[in-house]
Amino acid sequence: MKVQTIANTNIMELVEVNKEQVVTDSRKVAEVFGKEHKNVLTAIRDILVAENQATKFFYETEHEYRGQKFPMYLMNRDGFSLLVMGFTGSKAMQWKIKFIEAFNAMEKQLRERNASSYMIADPIERALKWAEEQKAHRQQVALLEEKTAQQSQIIGELKPKADYPDNILKNKGLVPITAIAKDYGMSGAAMNELLHELKVIYKMGRQWLLYSKYQAKGYTHSETIDFKHKDGRPDVAMNTKWTQKGRLFLYELLKKHDVLPVIEQTV
Structure with a gap:
């Protein structure tokens, strides 16, 4: 050997x-x-x-x-x-x-x-470690901002249950943006972009969220969706759906900007 x-x-x-x-x-x-x-x-x-x-x-x-x-x-x-x-x-x-x-x-x-970068004696290794820490910090801040925005919307969605009479929210049916967009002859992506231009929603991570002025009005409801990445890792994502009250709000808002559902459009 x-x-x-x-x-x-x-x-x-x-x-x-x-x-x-x-x-x-x-x-x-x-x-x-x-x-x-x-x-x-x-x-x-x-x-x-x-x-x-x-x-x-x-x-x-x-x-x-x-x-x-x-x-x-x-x-x-x-x-x-x-x-x-x-x-x-x-x-x-x-x-x-x-x-x-x-x-x-x-x-x-x-x-x-x-170890933290300040504990490393070698200046080159310390600089590399510091850069790595800053990258990790930025990623954590971005994730925290996304979670905070999602939680803010969820809190806003729950608030009307205590602030408004139950009969306002009797219809608990939720509608995805694709269904609303179809009424206007648009795709869900196009409708989201339009609402973004009108300063109604903005995108955080994978989810479209309401700007703060439209939160706590009972317009939306966030649902948790289980999915898997391409490598098989399980994960969850939040998806925004609209209440009937939110659907009416969108109708009134879009009407002010001359955007009408197909059924109301003149030939």
């Missing part, structure tokens, strides 16, 4: 980050210490049988070789220390030191990656 030499080894190739933890794997240990992988697996399993608490140091997974899958273990620093404790010889000691250096270096990188 060809043993990897210490001189030509980049210590950062000995370890990796998996689920925010620095680990190495049983194949790498077998390779550099010149042992059969099956014997390393046996040694790990003996440790797990002898000490129940060792299960938090090792994670069983698989690797693929020539189209077939074979068992393999990932291990953190403690698992590695338990495994190689009995490996002897001058070369074994040198490899143990190399692995310790690798764990230290990778753990330092992981700490700096997760």
Whole structure:
């Protein structure tokens, strides 16, 4: 078996980050210490049988070789220390030191990656981290603004239930914008754009929302829609539908701008 030499080894190739933890794997240990992988697996399993608490140091997974899958273990620093404790010889000691250096270096990188930019000593790394933080901050602000706008509309939609007599809102039928637009011989997208030009609605994320002056009047109702992204991830989106009261409001508003439903248009 060809043993990897210490001189030509980049210590950062000995370890990796998996689920925010620095680990190495049983194949790498077998390779550099010149042992059969099956014997390393046996040694790990003996440790797990002898000490129940060792299960938090090792994670069983698989690797693929020539189209077939074979068992393999990932291990953190403690698992590695338990495994190689009995490996002897001058070369074994040198490899143990190399692995310790690798764990230290990778753990330092992981700490700096997760640290705030002001805590990083290297000016270039600090600048890169600061830029990353600013990008994440902008994304969080945009998401918060979208959620706030949606919540504001929902609050406005609920308010009329307390402010107006029940008989005003007896008709609970909701109408999508596409149905309203059809009455005007338009597409839903075109109707939304027209209402946007008239300063009735604006788009936040994927949802059209009422401007504040039209909220709390019982014109709309937001519905939650479940959907999946192209990669299969589940997600939810908010969809604005119009109440009968909102539909009447749109009719009066559009009429003032000479936009009439098809049934009222003169030939």
